[in-house]
Amino acid sequence: MKLVSDQSIITYLQKFNQYPFEVRLHGTSYLIGAGHPVFTVSMKEDINTRDLMTSTSLALGEAYIKGTLDIEGDLFQALDHFMGQMAVFTADQKKLKNLIFTSLSxxxxxxxxxxxxxxxxxxxxxxxxxxxxxxxxxxxxxxxxxxxxxxxxxxxxxxxxxxxxxxxxxxxxxxxxxxxxxxxxxxxxxxxxxxxxxxxxxxxxxxxxxxxxxxxxxxxxxxxxxxxxxxxxxxxxxxxxxxxxxxxxxxxxxxxxxxxxxxxxxxxxxxxxxxxxxxxxxxxxxxxxxxxxxxxxxxxxxxxxxxxxxxxxxxxxxxxxxxxxxxxxxxxxxxxxxxxxxxxxxxxxxxxxxxxxxxxxxxxxxxxxxxxxxxxxxxxxxxxxxxxx
Missing domain, CATH: 3.40.50.150 (Vaccinia Virus protein VP39)
Structure with missing residues (x-):
């Protein structure tokens, strides 16, 4: 299991290191955080870092919906760890203006x-x-x-x-x-x-x-x-x-x-x-x-x-x-x-x-x-x- 990677998605996910979890990508396992991983994020394909920077929740959420990202272990436990670190989520309000600010008619x-x-x-x-x-x-x-x-x-x-x-x-x-x-x-x-x-x-x-x-x-x-x-x-x-x-x-x-x-x-x-x-x-x-x-x-x-x-x-x-x-x-x-x-x-x-x-x-x-x-x-x-x- 690798601890460090130069792959952009892994580098991005390393921000969420408050709790240890494993990421599997292209047959390689990466440890995020220190200790025994409590769940595993299994990724069938990369997520564009620009999408993650535009909106963390959209990029990860859409990948989960499509099944290109899955959670091995308890879904709630995984989300409980991620949601506890929402301060490091990103959302570009300018790019997402039409989605975030809809008509009040x-x-x-x-x-x-x-x-x-x-x-x-x-x-x-x-x-x-x-x-x-x-x-x-x-x-x-x-x-x-x-x-x-x-x-x-x-x-x-x-x-x-x-x-x-x-x-x-x-x-x-x-x-x-x-x-x-x-x-x-x-x-x-x-x-x-x-x-x-x-x-x-x-x-x-x-x-x-x-x-x-x-x-x-x-x-x-x-x-x-x-x-x-x-x-x-x-x-x-x-x-x-x-x-x-x-x-x-x-x-x-x-x-x-x-x-x-x-x-x-x-x-x-x-x-x-x-x-x-x-x-x-x-x-x-x-x-x-x-x-x-x-x-x-x-x-x-x-x-x-x-x-x-x-x-x-x-x-x-x-x-x-x-x-x-x-x-x-x-x-x-x-x-x-x-x-x-x-x-x-x-x-x-x-x-x-x-x-x-x-x-x-x-x-x-x-x-x-x-x-x-x-x-x-x-x-x-x-x-x-x-x-x-």
């Missing part, structure tokens, strides 16, 4: 959302739990299943919202509707969910009919920017995992839209993937998984919310819960891998497996976080003095 953002969420309800049902919740769960115990964690998450959100019978609740980015269904059944509220996904709307409407909740909750195919003209006001507003899709330049508009439909003194719960600082996003993730997606920092979101007279009542980090959620999702995904591959193809399966494991690794390394912020529109003095939930 309604038409384009609807297209971007559909590209991810309209893959098919049958696909998502193969690896999500029965609630069809596609966001961070809440694990009360180590024994909690994925289903338990998603039920716990929704229960915790509804308790934070301090719901009372007869209240109205708006869910911005409602997904397949489980949160509103629980709110209507257990708290007696009336609700509206909005989404840009036709597939989600179709499934949510089916659930409403089956559960006999017509007249109590409904789902609208609507852009958040249309809320000020909606003509309705709500006692409570919730948004789970949606603000990441609106784009940094539209965060203020998103908050203003939520404010426009919330009654004075009403509560707003914002649940979102967050970061310590403001970044434009990862090129590979934007190209293959979430076009246009941008993760807010906690500080910028708090700052913008205060501009609209939202009072922060509570902030909770669920970073480690999202790590566990993603590990469950990937386990379910791989249990059904053959079925998914038959339907979607080999490259899609490799791409999605890489996505789920890479996200788990970024949460595990604290590169991204998950925060729930509970806010009131103006002063709210009628809530309990302690954390009632």
């Amino acid at each position: 309604k038409k384009n953002q609807e297209k971007e959302v559909a590209s991810h969420y309209d893959i098919g309800n049958d696909f998502y049902s193969l690896w999500l739990d029965d609630t069809m919740s596609y966001s961070c769960g809440y694990f009360k115990t180590d024994q909690d299943t994925l289903y338990d964690a998603q039920c716990n998450k929704v229960e915790r959100i509804l308790k934070k919202l301090y719901l009372k019978e007869g209240m109205t609740l708006l869910d911005i980015g409602c997904g397949w509707g489980y949160l509103l269904i629980r709110a209507a059944k257990e708290y007696g509220v009336k609700g509206v969910g909005i989404t840009l996904s036709m597939e989600q709307k179709k499934e949510f409407e089916k659930r409403i009919e089956i559960l006999g909740l017509s007249g109590r909750i409904k789902v609208e195919l609507m852009d958040y920017r249309d809320l000020p003209q909606y003509g309705k006001a709500f006692d409570r507003v919730v948004s789970v995992g949606m603000v990441e899709h609106v784009g940094r330049e539209n965060y203020d508009l998103f908050i203003k839209s939520a404010e426009s439909v919330l009654v004075p003194g009403g509560l707003f719960l914002l649940h979102f993937i967050s970061a310590l600082k403001e970044y434009p996003g990862d090129p590979w993730m934007k190209k293959y998984i979430f076009p246009g997606g941008v993760v807010p920092s906690l500080r910028e979101m708090i700052n913008l919310l205060s501009d609209h007279q939202f009072y922060t009542l509570d902030v909770e980090s669920l970073r480690r819960h999202y790590y566990k959620t993603l590990r469950h999702w990937d386990q379910n995904f791989n249990k059904n891998r053959n079925q998914i591959e038959k339907k979607m193809g080999t490259e899609f399966v490799r791409m999605w497996d890489l996505y789920l494991n890479a996200c788990a690794a970024t949460f595990h390394n604290g590169i991204i976080d998950l925060h729930q912020i509970l806010l009131s529109k103006g002063i709210q003095n009628d809530l309990p003095l302690t954390r009632w939930y």
Whole structure:
């Protein structure tokens, strides 16, 4: 096994030397870092160093999707080591401008959302739990299943919202509707969910009919920017995992839209993937998984919310819960891998497996976080003095 090489790809990978791993290229093995390698990167062909300098994640990620790069050993463990060294990743924002900074128009953002969420309800049902919740769960115990964690998450959100019978609740980015269904059944509220996904709307409407909740909750195919003209006001507003899709330049508009439909003194719960600082996003993730997606920092979101007279009542980090959620999702995904591959193809399966494991690794390394912020529109003095939930 060689320790040093003049080959450009090996020289480049030597930057990732915090943990030892092996690289196999053209029949030769190279050791990166010191010690016994914990995984092996098997490369069938070179990767152009210019591509790596343009975007580390794109060059390595695309090679993995195509199968010209493979991991021998645990994929998550390998990504956990790499993601812990993201400071040495490179991304040329000038060359990648059209990929990183996409249009924030309604038409384009609807297209971007559909590209991810309209893959098919049958696909998502193969690896999500029965609630069809596609966001961070809440694990009360180590024994909690994925289903338990998603039920716990929704229960915790509804308790934070301090719901009372007869209240109205708006869910911005409602997904397949489980949160509103629980709110209507257990708290007696009336609700509206909005989404840009036709597939989600179709499934949510089916659930409403089956559960006999017509007249109590409904789902609208609507852009958040249309809320000020909606003509309705709500006692409570919730948004789970949606603000990441609106784009940094539209965060203020998103908050203003939520404010426009919330009654004075009403509560707003914002649940979102967050970061310590403001970044434009990862090129590979934007190209293959979430076009246009941008993760807010906690500080910028708090700052913008205060501009609209939202009072922060509570902030909770669920970073480690999202790590566990993603590990469950990937386990379910791989249990059904053959079925998914038959339907979607080999490259899609490799791409999605890489996505789920890479996200788990970024949460595990604290590169991204998950925060729930509970806010009131103006002063709210009628809530309990302690954390009632």
